[in-house]
Amino acid sequence: MANVIIRPDWVLPEKLVTPEEVYRNRRTFLRTMGVAGAGLIGGSAMGAAKDVAKYYPAKKNPALSSKLAAGDRMTKEEWATGYNNFYEFTTRKEWVKHPYFMGKFVVDPWKIRIDGLCNKPFDGDAYDLIGEMGKQGKLEDRTYRFRCVEAWSMIVPWTGFQLSELIKLVEPKAEAKFMRMTTAVDFKTMPGAAQMKNYTWPYQEGLRMDEAMHPLTIMATGMYGKPLPKQNGAPLRLIVPWKYGYKSIKSIVRIELVAKQPKTFWEIANPKEYPFESNVDPAVPHPRWSQATEQVLGLGHRINTLKYNGFGKEVAALYK
Ligand SMILES: Nc1nc2c(c(=O)[nH]1)N[C@H]1C(S)=C(S)[C@@H](COP(=O)(O)O)O[C@H]1N2
Numbered sequence: 611m612a613n614v615i616i617r618p619d620w621v622l623p624e625k626l627v628t629p630e631e632v633y634r635n636r637r638t639f640l641r642t643m644g645v646a647g648a649g650l651i652g653g654s655a656m657g658a659a660k661d662v663a664k665y666y667p668a669k670k671n672p673a674l675s676s677k678l679a680a681g682d683r684m685t686k687e688e689w690a691t692g693y694n695n696f697y698e699f700t701t702r703k704e705w706v707k708h709p710y711f712m713g714k715f716v717v718d719p720w721k722i723r724i725d726g727l728c729n730k731p732f733d734g735d736a737y738d739l740i741g742e743m744g745k746q747g748k749l750e751d752r753t754y755r756f757r758c759v760e761a762w763s764m765i766v767p768w769t770g771f772q773l774s775e776l777i778k779l780v781e782p783k784a785e786a787k788f789m790r791m792t793t794a795v796d797f798k799t800m801p802g803a804a805q806m807k808n809y810t811w812p813y814q815e816g817l818r819m820d821e822a823m824h825p826l827t828i829m830a831t832g833m834y835g836k837p838l839p840k841q842n843g844a845p846l847r848l849i850v851p852w853k854y855g856y857k858s859i860k861s862i863v864r865i866e867l868v869a870k871q872p873k874t875f876w877e878i879a880n881p882k883e884y885p886f887e888s889n890v891d892p893a894v895p896h897p898r899w900s901q902a903t904e905q906v907l908g909l910g911h912r913i914n915t916l917k918y919n920g921f922g923k924e925v926a927a928l929y930k
């Protein structure tokens with residue numbers, strides 16, 4: 611584990627986050643690939659995903675959203691859906707969305723298993739689960755500032771349901787103290803995972819049970835009033851707004867309730883740089899860069915990073 615190469619394009623040069631550069635890099639890629647059109651996610655036929663389309667957009671929940679300051683603007687949809695960390699495919703953020711990568715990524719149907727220390731494990735299709743939440747009126751839109759450990763952020767209107775609702779459904783046992791979440795992995799269709807053998811696949815993340823039950827923690831199923839694009843973690847991805855972005859695991863296939871703190875993908879790669887807890891904290895620098903400020907995608911200047919990403923009032927008590 612000593613020589614893990616974890617230096618793709620973290621610590622991104624500021625020019626990379628300007629929209630022009632994002633655009634230019636994308637064009638270069640398209641030329642390299644010999645592809646003429648831009649094309650976002652393919653408009654392929656959706657099966658079960660069709661059944662939940664009616665739930666978007668969902669009702670807004672401003673009370674459980676980030677408090678936006680004067681001058682804060684929603685990040686443009688094309689940036690939030692075109693500048694992605696999804697290492698299973700590639701470390702090049704502007705490339706993830708390209709059909710070369712997303713074309714083979716089948717997210718419909720999508721099996722998900724929720725098991726471990728619970729009385730009513732779930733083993734079924736993700737869209738059934740989303741449909742159930744929709745039917746119960748539990749899907750809502752929340753705008754969160756999303757803060758990546760690489761010191762950039764974006765303001766995104768997510769659609770989702772509280773993870774606590776899902777946990778209640780499976781009836782956790784008293785011994786369940788943590789949860790482990792796992793992303794799909796397929797070395798045939800995920801070139802990043804196939805090539806980056808130093809990492810321990812599949813991507814895994816974890817939360818303490820009290821963090822998982824917190825009302826701010828959601829399973830996102832959509833963004834910008836529509837179902838999630840594949841590159842943002844369709845059909846189901848976690849959003850924990852007071853933690854660094856890598857905790858927000860994408861395209862989940864399994865959730866296990868466990869007694870012991872699980873190992874996470876980034877923690878295995880480098881425990882000093884990416885510890886389990888990973889709450890946003892401007893006073894604690896990453897070993898290789900400061901966390902005091904962040905570059906908001908599309909904004910010309912950096913802003914100060916807030917402790918717990920602005921949710922101190924809501925979550926500080928969890929860490930007494
Ligand atoms: N499975 C998986 N989940 C993941 C990642 C990843 O590479 N694979 N990257 C993480 C990181 S570092 C960030 S910043 C966010 C990016 O989410 P976005 O593409 O929706 O912005 O996803 C997180 N979840």
Ligand SMILES: [Mo]
Pocket residue numbers: 695757758759760854855856
């Ligand atoms: Mo990140």
